[in-house]
Structures are given as structure tokens and as C-alpha cells.
Amino acid sequence: MPSSTPSPEPCTAAPVLIFDSGVGGLSVVRALRAQLPGVPLAYVCDNAAMPYGTKPDHWLVQRIVAVCLAAVAASGARALVVACNTASTLALDALRAALSIPVVGTVPAIKPAAALSGSGVIGLLATSATVTRPYTDKLINDFAGHCTVVRVAADGLVEQAERLLAGEPLDDRGLDQGLAPLWRDAGLDTVVLGCTHFPLLRDRFDARAPRPVQWVDSGAAIARRVAQVLDTLPPAVNTTGDSAWATGPVSPGLIRGFAGFGFGEPRPLPLPAPSPTP
Ligand code: DGL
Numbered sequence: 001m002p003s004s005t006p007s008p009e010p011c012t013a014a015p016v017l018i019f020d021s022g023v024g025g026l027s028v029v030r031a032l033r034a035q036l037p038g039v040p041l042a043y044v045c046d047n048a049a050m051p052y053g054t055k056p057d058h059w060l061v062q063r064i065v066a067v068c069l070a071a072v073a074a075s076g077a078r079a080l081v082v083a084c085n086t087a088s089t090l091a092l093d094a095l096r097a098a099l100s101i102p103v104v105g106t107v108p109a110i111k112p113a114a115a116l117s118g119s120g121v122i123g124l125l126a127t128s129a130t131v132t133r134p135y136t137d138k139l140i141n142d143f144a145g146h147c148t149v150v151r152v153a154a155d156g157l158v159e160q161a162e163r164l165l166a167g168e169p170l171d172d173r174g175l176d177q178g179l180a181p182l183w184r185d186a187g188l189d190t191v192v193l194g195c196t197h198f199p200l201l202r203d204r205f206d207a208r209a210p211r212p213v214q215w216v217d218s219g220a221a222i223a224r225r226v227a228q229v230l231d232t233l234p235p236a237v238n239t240t241g242d243s244a245w246a247t248g249p250v251s252p253g254l255i256r257g258f259a260g261f262g263f264g265e266p267r268p269l270p271l272p273a274p275s276p277t278p
Contacts, residue, residue: 012240019068021050022158023165023254024196024259025083028106032081032144036227040238043072043263048248050162052086053155053195054128059278060129064091065098065236070271071245072099078236079229081222082106086127091137102229108194109134113216114144121148121187123213125179126194128153136194150185154178154195161197164204166253175208177199183210189259191268193217195233210271245258245269 021043029041046052046067052060064087068080079102082088082095087106095103097262107248108130113122116245122144130136131151140149157178160170174271182188193199206215244258246266255265 006138012078012234012236013040014078014236015042015242016077016081016230017042017044017071017075018080018081018083019044019046019087020084020196021046021052021086022162022197023257024158024161024163024198025081026165026257027196027199027217028081028083028219028222029261030199030225031223035220035223036079036230038238039230040236041262042075042077043237043242043244043258043261044068044075044246044269045244045266046247047250048246051127051158052084053129053153053158055129055276056067056261057090057129057242058234060087061091065094066271067247067269069098070096070269074269075243075247075267077101078228078233079104082224083222085130085194085196085218089130089133100264102233104222104225104229106196106222108139108192109216109221110136110139110149110192111217112175113190113214113219114147116216117147117190118215119187121150121185121189121190122145123150123152123188123191123196125152125157125182125184125191125198126144127153127155127158130194145221148187150182150188152178152181155197157201158195158197161200164200166251167256170204172208175204179205179208188213190214190216199254200244243267247271
């Protein structure tokens with residue numbers, strides 16, 4: 001007689017893969033580790049092409065799809081988190097068309113920031129690409145139509161976050177210059193950290209702000225969304241440790257930075273054909 005005991009759920013070591021141009025996705029990893037401890041993660045950074053925020057859109061779409069396809073294959077991932085606003089506001093549709101696993105994106109937290117602001121003046125601190133994207137225009141129209149949104153392109157701060165993670169000294173003048181346009185409107189009380197690199201610098205931003213403001217990022221919301229997606233997939237256990245990949249060389253300081261987030265030394269990610277720099 002066949003047993004009536006239900007067969008155990010299939011278990012897998014397949015990780016959730018986090019993708020960013022650089023270390024910014026580690027701010028999302030922090031939120032994932034807090035909300036989903038024990039879920040195997042993998043990480044890929046396209047550091048050979050960083051920064052993304054100043055590159056042309058047509059080049060970026062092809063590059064992002066090529067890197068994510070290669071990294072999903074290398075890691076055997078069961079879901080992809082695009083932990084990059086610059087990539088998500090441009091390439092989510094292309095990634096979903098190219099991949100058969102669920103893809104979770106990261107977009108600037110305009111909606112919660114608009115709800116939190118008392119004055120109705122909010123800042124959007126992001127890359128040049130993200131502050132000008134139609135996707136961002138739509139988010140602002142849909143959720144912050146009643147607010148004044150001060151858009152600040154702060155590409156230089158991406159490099160500062162990379163330095164922080166590598167244990168290198170930061171440039172205080174560079175930090176102040178990046179933040180300066182936020183302070184011109186005395187009513188601004190809330191700032192969207194619309195680049196995943198920036199939550200890593202949040203304490204530095206706070207220390208340099210001339211008045212208290214609320215900093216809002218997307219990390220916790222992304223982790224909630226990933227939890228929903230994982231509920232629809234077989235459970236996973238970590239059997240091998242969390243792996244990372246990079247498209248370019250990684251300094252000893254950054255290797256230590258990755259280790260601080262639970263990842264092994266990033267391995268080189270082979271790409272099918274090198275994308276010439278735009
Ligand atoms: N971390 C990325 C983001 O969220 C961008 C960094 C870059 O410009 O490469 O937009």
C-alpha cells in the first residue's frame with residue numbers, strides 16, 4: 001500500500017542572487033540578512049563597468065542582461081534581486097524577458113518618502129541616470145504629485161561608498177559637495193537614498209547634514225518582496241557558504257568588505273563577449 005505520508009518538500013541550495021554595479025547591493029544584503037536569516041545568497045558586481053550612472057542607456061541594457069545571465073548560470077540562482085536603481089529603472093523588462101527565474105527590482109523609495117514628509121519637500125539623491133529616467137518621473141507623478149521633489153545627481157558619492165567598503169579614507173569635501181544641493185531648500189525634511197550605495201554612507205550623511213532629515217531607502221521593502229517570492233519556491237539550505245562574483249579585479253580591502261557581509265572572495269565572472277566600454 002502506498003504510504004500516505006506526504007513526501008518532504010524538495011530542498012535546494014540555490015541562492016538568491018544579488019546584483020549591482022559595485023558594493024551598493026550590500027546595503028540590500030544587509031536588509032535581506034536581517035529579514036531572511038539563513039537564506040543562501042550569492043552576489044555579483046559588474047565592477048569592471050562601474051559606475052553605471054553615467055553610461056548610455058542602450059549600452060547599459062545589453063551589459064546588464066549579459067552580466068545577469070552569466071551570473072545566474074554561474075550561481076544556479078533561484079531568484080535575482082537587481083539591487084541597483086540605475087539598472088532597475090532601465091532594464092527590468094529586458095531582464096524578465098531574458099530569465100526564467102523571478103526578478104525583484106529596486107526603485108527609489110519616493111512613495112514612502114512622500115508619505116513620511118511633514119513639509120512636502122523631499123530630496124531624491126541618486127545617480128545622474130536615475131534622477132532623469134522616465135521611470136522616476138512616473139514614480140514622482142504617481143506618488144509625490146503633492147510634493148516638491150529636489151532631484152540631486154550625486155555620482156561622486158558612489159565612489160565614496162566603494163572606498164568605505166574597502167576600508168579606505170573618505171573625502172569629506174566630496175561628501176559635502178554631493179549633498180550640498182539638498183540643503184538649498186530650507187523646507188526639505190526627507191531624503192530618498194535612490195542609489196543602493198548610499199545607505200552604506202548614511203551615518204556619514206547624518207553627521208554632515210546641517211539639520212536633521214529622514215533618510216529613506218528601499219532595503220526593507222525589497223527584503224519583504226523577496227520573502228513573498230521565496231514563499232512560492234522550494235525551501236533552500238546553505239550547504240556551501242555564500243559566493244560572490246565580480247567582472248573586474250577586487251582589492252584586498254574590498255575582499256574584506258565582502259567578508260563582512262558573509263561572502264567569500266569574489267571570483268571572476270566570465271562574460272560571453274567583452275562589452276567594449278561606451
Ligand atoms: N548602486 C547603483 C544604484 O543603485 C548605482 C551605482 C553606479 O552608478 O554604478 O543606482
